[in-house]
Amino acid sequence: MRAQLERLSLLWPLFLSLRMGAAENTAVVLGVYQTPPCIRAMEGSEFTIECTFTTDNNSAKWFAEWNKTRNNVTEKVYNGTDRIILSADKEKRSLSLTVKKADVTDSGTYVCGVGSKHGTSPGNGTQVTIDGAAENTAVVLGVYQTPPCIRAMEGSEFTIECTFTTDNNSAKWFAVWNKTRNNVTEEVCHGTDRIILSADKEKRSLSLTVKKADVTDSGTYVCGVGSKHGTFPGKGTQVTIDDKRSNASHVVLIIRMVLGALVITLAVIIVTECAISEKRAAVSQTI
Structure with a gap:
C-alpha cells in the first residue's frame, strides 16, 4: 500500500493525471531551465533545486517528475x-525540490522533467555533493583571494586563486566557488573543459580558471572554504569581460572623431589661408 501511495505522489498536482490518459489539451514543452548547476553542503543542512519552464499553451496540461x-x-x-x-x-510554471537534513546518500545528480503526451523535456541537472560531518573537521582561520579585479577581452583566459589556513592540516574541509551577476548568485561547477577548478591539499590552495571567456563570465567570484563549523569566504574578484564587437565599435568611433577633427582643422587652415591671401591681394591693389 505504501509503495502505491509513493507512486501516486509522483502525480502532483492534480493536472498530473496525464500519466493515466493522454488528454487532448496537453502542452508542448518549449524549454526547461534548472538552477543551480551544482550544490555543495554539509551533512544536516538543507538545499533547494528549482526549475522553470515554458509551454506553447498556458492552459494546457503537463506533468512533472x-x-x-x-x-x-x-x-x-x-x-x-x-x-x-x-x-x-x-x-x-515553476517547480522546486527541497531536501532537509541532508545526508551523504543525498549526493547525486538531480534532474527535473516536464512532459505531456508529446514527451518529457529534462532540465540540465544539478550536481549535489553532501560532505559528511566528521568529527575531525577543520576550523578555517583565514581565506585570501587574489586578484581583487580582472578585466579582459572576450575569448581570453583568466585565473583566480585562493589560499587559506586551518587549525589542523590533517582535518577535513571542502571548497566552493560562487559567482554573482545581475544580483543572482550561483555556484560555479567544474562541468566543462572551459571551467577548471583545482585544489592542492598540501599547499592549502584553490584556483578557478575560465578559458575562452565571454561577456556572461563577467561578475563577482568568491571562493569559500568550509567544514561543519561553517563556510568562510574570500573577499571576491570582480571580473569584467569586454565584448570584442563593442570594443571594435569604440575604436571605429574614436577613429571617426579623430578624422572629423582633422577635417575641421584642415578646413579652418584653408579658410584662414584664403582670408590672408585676399587681404594681401587687397593691399597690393591699394599700393
Whole structure:
C-alpha cells in the first residue's frame, strides 16, 4: 500500500493525471531551465533545486517528475516524507525540490522533467555533493583571494586563486566557488573543459580558471572554504569581460572623431589661408 501511495505522489498536482490518459489539451514543452548547476553542503543542512519552464499553451496540461542518479543508478524522487518536499506553481510554471537534513546518500545528480503526451523535456541537472560531518573537521582561520579585479577581452583566459589556513592540516574541509551577476548568485561547477577548478591539499590552495571567456563570465567570484563549523569566504574578484564587437565599435568611433577633427582643422587652415591671401591681394591693389 505504501509503495502505491509513493507512486501516486509522483502525480502532483492534480493536472498530473496525464500519466493515466493522454488528454487532448496537453502542452508542448518549449524549454526547461534548472538552477543551480551544482550544490555543495554539509551533512544536516538543507538545499533547494528549482526549475522553470515554458509551454506553447498556458492552459494546457503537463506533468512533472524528478530523477536522481547516484553511482550510475537512476531513481525517481518522491514527495513521500517530511524531509523531501516537491512543489509546483501552475501560474509561474515553476517547480522546486527541497531536501532537509541532508545526508551523504543525498549526493547525486538531480534532474527535473516536464512532459505531456508529446514527451518529457529534462532540465540540465544539478550536481549535489553532501560532505559528511566528521568529527575531525577543520576550523578555517583565514581565506585570501587574489586578484581583487580582472578585466579582459572576450575569448581570453583568466585565473583566480585562493589560499587559506586551518587549525589542523590533517582535518577535513571542502571548497566552493560562487559567482554573482545581475544580483543572482550561483555556484560555479567544474562541468566543462572551459571551467577548471583545482585544489592542492598540501599547499592549502584553490584556483578557478575560465578559458575562452565571454561577456556572461563577467561578475563577482568568491571562493569559500568550509567544514561543519561553517563556510568562510574570500573577499571576491570582480571580473569584467569586454565584448570584442563593442570594443571594435569604440575604436571605429574614436577613429571617426579623430578624422572629423582633422577635417575641421584642415578646413579652418584653408579658410584662414584664403582670408590672408585676399587681404594681401587687397593691399597690393591699394599700393
